[in-house]
Amino acid sequence: MTITIYDVAREANVSMATVSRVLNGNPNVKPETRRKVKDVIERLNYKPNAVARGLASKKTKTVGVIIPDISDLYYSAVLRGLEEIAEMYKYQIIITNTDNDAKKEFDAFETLRSNQVDGIIFLGGTDDKSVIESIQRTTTPVVVCGYSKDMSIYRVNANYRDAIERVVQGFIDRGNEKIAYVQSGYHNILENILADKIIEVLERNNMSKDNMFEFYANTYEEGMDLFSEVKEVKADAVIAISDEVAGGILHGTLDENISVPEDLEVISCSNTRIAYMMRPRLSTIAVPLYDVGAVGMRLLTKLMNNEEVEEKINVLPLDINYAKTTRV
Amino acid sequence: MTITIYDVAREANVSMATVSRVLNGNPNVKPETRRKVKDVIERLNYKPNAVARGLASKKTKTVGVIIPDISDLYYSAVLRGLEEIAEMYKYQIIITNTDNDAKKEFDAFETLRSNQVDGIIFLGGTDDKSVIESIQRTTTPVVVCGYSKDMSIYRVNANYRDAIERVVQGFIDRGNEKIAYVQSGYHNILENILADKIIEVLERNNMSKDNMFEFYANTYEEGMDLFSEVKEVKADAVIAISDEVAGGILHGTLDENISVPEDLEVISCSNTRIAYMMRPRLSTIAVPLYDVGAVGMRLLTKLMNNEEVEEKINVLPLDINYAKTTRV
DNA sequence: TTGTATGCGTTATCAC
């Protein structure tokens, strides 16, 4: 029923090899023959079977993306960057959600490999031991958009260390003394890095590390509920990983008639459109989400193409976007 | 290098046919043999090549999803529902962005077919002629999550007709007379349906259809800018398709010291988390985004499995979520 | 420049 390369060959009075050649742009075909074959292809509306092609060539023109949560604006913005570059290079994208579950992550990786994807991208970073081992064992190119302790992995991330340093120093310069640091609670390298950095800056300013108070929240609602706890420790500044959480804290605080940023400064480390839509507009560390994805996919295309890649790490610069929730 | 079914067969002293049988859970294998083969599979860490499998069986366990914009919270929420059901049924998902471009939509459809996906889902609806024709011509099962004029296509959508009717009647009952209707501007069946319905309700209440004013906006920023135009026509109620746009209008209005909902009621037809995070909280037509995706994918699995499907259309009921931007 | 033949790693149809 389905029309194959043989049908085209027969109709065009050539061998299937020749059809394959014109299909793949092989120059060793007489222009006249090429025309003839192309005409038949057009006429029969023939489309090569990508699966057969994948089996024969061992290249599927497909990349796998492993992502914690596709409905999280943060990741979907990165994915958008990935996708656009992938399209440019004619790659299809297979996505898998993991919900920050290491087991799912591992399974997704294995499944993608059995699907013969040409490359795999992790969004948000990985640090699960078995996943890292898998990555190292395989020959499939892998790029991590995010953090990982393993230095042998290709990755792209943003210069959060520098940005958080400036943020914290700013807080201190403006007289703040107690910083609430609100994380996701998922085991996440970035969150640890930031915690360390916050402490580092505190101590450099002759302040105790006890001036940082750790909290955990994942949603806007949880952020709102966090208000009382933040108040309890008398925090005068909040650094939240997620802008959705930051928004919750912000609104929860305002509901109690506490002024932002006068009595409490709030900044988030994420930078989705949500921050911009908050009232008052949320200050953020301005991660270039789209770029992270775009750079990551570009890097992967190079790896899949066996091109030379200078650095294993690609660190994007980071701006701080001071809006209405900071006293800058 | 890569280990195949032959390697397993050799190691287990059976034929590849037998290995294939245990792989596929074929009962015609002696339990003892099964054990032996499974042990070898385990020991060699053998993973079947899904591409070869796809070629031989003509089933790839892969579904394609065609989506206007993956970074749009509305669609990514639906996708999340799709994904979860797909995972349950062991299907991989290939996504393609179209940016509401009919040409891209068509190309995506063709590419997915050449990739031998077992089924295809359109998010947001389609009405491009060539796409519809393609859908009808192919034997690949297709489900549209959204609207389409073509009645032969399987689809799932929400009961917007009923919901918008209640919304508009409510506006009128509360004494509103001029309704601003803010659409995306993309050719979109749903938007036309709603426009017709708004007019229908107006006329049923002996009001002219000129009491509906059409506007176009796609982002929060455009929504904010729209304020002056909405004010110009003296609208006392706004119905926006997107909650991001509704949020923009809302904030733009408040910035001018016009009271919401006292002087202007606002409701959106979308229902992403953004609506919930707006201040004041946005009233919406509560589309169950996740469910739309879940139901769509479930439907598709039935089609791919040649199961009986009662209805071509699946209409989900819709609640109206009256929050703080309506006088209810 | 073109054609023939083989392989890619499975599934599936036969026999035994």
Add this chain to the structure above:
DNA sequence: GTGATAACGCATACAA
């Protein structure tokens, strides 16, 4: 129950 063997649709090495 199990084992040969023929597809599946294409790329490609080798011949011509």
